Amino acid sequence: MPISSERPDRSTGLMARHGQLVRFHATQKAPGNMQAKQTTAKESRTSRKINLLVEVHGEKFLRLIEDGRIPPSALDNFFGRHLERQTAILDAMEQGASYAAAYSNSSGCFDTTSWAKLARRTATVRGLVLTSVTRIFRQTSRETELPVAISLYSEIGSIVGQLLETVAEHSLIPAPKPSIRKSGQRKSVSDRAKVDSIIPSLRIAKSKLAKNLRDAQRFVDKTGESPSVENAARIAVECARIRNGIKLMELSGQQGNDYVAATGLGDYLGIGNEYWSRFPTSLPIRRPERTIATHNDPDTDALVATWMAERYLYPNNTCQVAFIPRTRDQASLRGYDAVMDIGCVHKPPAFEDRNEHCAASLVFRHLADRGVDVEHLSELVTLVHDGDAAPRRGKSENYARSRERGLHAVVQHAKAYATSDAMCYQGVALYLDAVWSGGDEAFRRSNRM
Numbered sequence: 001m002p003i004s005s006e007r008p009d010r011s012t013g014l015m016a017r018h019g020q021l022v023r024f025h026a027t028q029k030a031p032g033n034m035q036a037k038q039t040t041a042k043e044s045r046t047s048r049k050i051n052l053l054v055e056v057h058g059e060k061f062l063r064l065i066e067d068g069r070i071p072p073s074a075l076d077n078f079f080g081r082h083l084e085r086q087t088a089i090l091d092a093m094e095q096g097a098s099y100a101a102a103y104s105n106s107s108g109c110f111d112t113t114s115w116a117k118l119a120r121r122t123a124t125v126r127g128l129v130l131t132s133v134t135r136i137f138r139q140t141s142r143e144t145e146l147p148v149a150i151s152l153y154s155e156i157g158s159i160v161g162q163l164l165e166t167v168a169e170h171s172l173i174p175a176p177k178p179s180i181r182k183s184g185q186r187k188s189v190s191d192r193a194k195v196d197s198i199i200p201s202l203r204i205a206k207s208k209l210a211k212n213l214r215d216a217q218r219f220v221d222k223t224g225e226s227p228s229v230e231n232a233a234r235i236a237v238e239c240a241r242i243r244n245g246i247k248l249m250e251l252s253g254q255q256g257n258d259y260v261a262a263t264g265l266g267d268y269l270g271i272g273n274e275y276w277s278r279f280p281t282s283l284p285i286r287r288p289e290r291t292i293a294t295h296n297d298p299d300t301d302a303l304v305a306t307w308m309a310e311r312y313l314y315p316n317n318t319c320q321v322a323f324i325p326r327t328r329d330q331a332s333l334r335g336y337d338a339v340m341d342i343g344c345v346h347k348p349p350a351f352e353d354r355n356e357h358c359a360a361s362l363v364f365r366h367l368a369d370r371g372v373d374v375e376h377l378s379e380l381v382t383l384v385h386d387g388d389a390a391p392r393r394g395k396s397e398n399y400a401r402s403r404e405r406g407l408h409a410v411v412q413h414a415k416a417y418a419t420s421d422a423m424c425y426q427g428v429a430l431y432l433d434a435v436w437s438g439g440d441e442a443f444r445r446s447n448r449m
Contacts, residue, residue: 046072049079056083060090074099084222094366110222112215115231121212122163122238126340128205130245130275131158132198137252137279145199152202153246160210160239161434166216167232168434172405175230178416209242229405233413236434237427244269244426251285259284259300266322270423288320293333294340294359295326296423300411301388302341304380305359307429309338312367312374323421358388380436407435 005135053061064070070078070093078086078099085109088109092102094371112118136149140238220226227235248262262283267276294302310319314337326342333339364381367374386396387408393399404409410430418424 011131039142046075049075051088057090059088060094064090064093069093070099074103074392077103079173080113081113082109082113082222085111099263106155107211108214110215110218111211112219115210115219115225115227118212118216118219119231119234119238121208122235122242125156125205125209125212126238126241126245128201128208129153129242130271132202132205133245133248134275134278135198136249137283145197149202150198150249152199152206153249156206156209157243157246159213160243161207163209163213163216164236164239164430166213167227167235168431170220170226172232172410173226173230174404174409175228175413177231178413196346229409229414230417232431233410233419233427236444237414237418237423240426240430241271241423243430245271245275248285252283258287260287261285265320267420268322270418270420272419272423286318289317290314290319290337291322291335292319292338292340293322293324293336293342296323296352296421297415298323298341298425299388301358301360301384303411303428304384304432305340305363305423306425307432308363308367308374308377309340310429311433312372313338313363321422321425323425344357358385360388362383380432428438 050065061070078089081089085106088106092105093099097105106257112121123234132149136146136422248271252262259282262276262279262285263281265285265288267273268288269276290310292306292314294306298306306321310321322336324342325331333342340363360381361384364374364377381399383396383402383406386392386399387402396405400409410431411424414424414427418427
């Protein structure tokens, strides 16, 4: 039962007890006035957390914390757990388990409080995976770990695909308009633990990602909340970074005619320059077999057209997407295998009327003429054309919905979150893979876009 006004002294005593512990830790870190401010802030946070937990769990929580079985150091950890896992932990502790044992044994419980937390956890996994990849390439002594690492990479890659498909199963909800993308790279990757095994961190990454998948599959049933377009975009971008970091392992090999230095190519896989820049200058990777050009700061039309070219025009080739300034100088574009939406120049060529077609519809028509089965993409192409052609925008209900809670909104949030055009494209491409994977399922999913 929740704590009532009949027991004010006990509750107040508990808060004072935790406050004393917080004050002790705070005094070890900062002198003078700063110490007092930090102590007061920590006491306030501790009191608030205890109050909320008492309201939810009542006598059960009071007994365990009063007996000292939930140590102050575990309070933040416990507070951050979902109600289902909190309850499982308290039940196990009432049966005699320690906090550590109860926490470990409750790992299968639903334990994600928001889609934003799920997105942040995916970013944590990305950091673990990509750091391990850079460490493998920088230290040849890790060759003995490769068989186990490759197996873990394979399992992680499989979970990535399932996670994004699970997110794509849901209708998305709107999110505030994103801010303009920040230029430059995110914080640098640490050099610490150079000689430690990468296997434990990969196992942690797999465990966290599996938890994400498990909770994503139950999230709507447990909370009634669908993912927002912002969280869907962030998860897609991070999943793409994880997948492409693993893909880099497949593209690397011995020096030869078909290989080129990774540093010479630049981060065309969009994993993030903070990782890409750490590869050895001599690291050879297989040269992309096709190059597709589209314009800088790509819009939805350019992204979808490029995705269609990569997935359906060149399905058996490795592709590099080049993001270049818009130009009408066709001579400068001859070196590319395909050109998408650059200065109204397309390869194949566009029609005279700018609004008659968009880049995506041109690729769609070209693929259909070649006998490629792309009928399941017809609604996607119509949606993209509605957003690209000015005369169609105001008349399209589908486009209005897409700007609020569909593909166009996901693209805008991916552009805001990613730190490069390549990173944005890879995230959007993986999201498109999940939504428009083909057959009746693609039609069902696309109807929500």
